[in-house]
Amino acid sequence: MEYSSETEKKIVEAATTVFLEKGMDGARMEEIARNAGINKALLHYYFRSKEKLYQEVLRNEVRHFYLRFFNSISPVDEFSEFLKHFIYNYIDQIKENPQVVRFIFWEIGRGGKLVRSVLREILSNQHTRIPHLISDKINKAIAEKKIRPVDPQHLLFSLIGMSIFVFIAKPVIETLFEDIDVNSSSFIEKRKSEIFNLVWFGLKI
Numbered sequence: 001m002e003y004s005s006e007t008e009k010k011i012v013e014a015a016t017t018v019f020l021e022k023g024m025d026g027a028r029m030e031e032i033a034r035n036a037g038i039n040k041a042l043l044h045y046y047f048r049s050k051e052k053l054y055q056e057v058l059r060n061e062v063r064h065f066y067l068r069f070f071n072s073i074s075p076v077d078e079f080s081e082f083l084k085h086f087i088y089n090y091i092d093q094i095k096e097n098p099q100v101v102r103f104i105f106w107e108i109g110r111g112g113k114l115v116r117s118v119l120r121e122i123l124s125n126q127h128t129r130i131p132h133l134i135s136d137k138i139n140k141a142i143a144e145k146k147i148r149p150v151d152p153q154h155l156l157f158s159l160i161g162m163s164i165f166v167f168i169a170k171p172v173i174e175t176l177f178e179d180i181d182v183n184s185s186s187f188i189e190k191r192k193s194e195i196f197n198l199v200w201f202g203l204k205i
Helices: 006-026 029-036 038-044 050-070 079-096 098-109 112-121 130-143 154-169 169-174 185-203
Strands: none
Touching: 006 029, 006 038, 006 050, 006 098, 029 038, 029 050, 050 079, 050 098, 050 112, 079 098, 079 130, 079 154, 079 185, 098 112, 098 154, 130 154, 154 169, 154 185
16 A cells, blocks of 8 residues: 555554554554654544544455455365365465454454445455355366365355464463464464365365
8 A cells, every 4th residue: 555655654554553453442543643653633634533544454454364365366276286275375374464353353343344345345356356266166176076066155154264263262262272372383284284174075076
């Protein structure tokens, strides 16, 4: 995203840090101004309200998250490799940005109106229509009798749900299972392989 000045850029970067940590309701403009190294009056000059600044941050984060998701899609033809690449890369993207996932879910909990608006903007670009790209891969594998017939949308929902769950439920999981560290490399690698094996061996003919 291009900004009109270095100050505006600093404001958005500071606001991103605060909003990702505290959400819309917990964030304070005073803290954002302090983190940006400016006074509150200058902050309001660039962004007249916390809501407008929040919207800017959310648009950026949803767009970046979606495009990282897009980059998880591999061009390989073999469906098992495509599936593995998608699961492994998607989980890696979430691991690197867990606070963004929480941030987006906060907004969904507030009704998700802005998330829907941003996604509509992104989806207007045919090159980034992820659901269709994945559905085409699944339907092609079904037609070639490499996997059993499944509903492409529900398979995608399952892949996303299984990949993202442990990051959303991290506090609960680590309380119930004291030997688990969700952020550890060993747990993440195990999670990747378990999801892939469960899905692949449930699909292949």
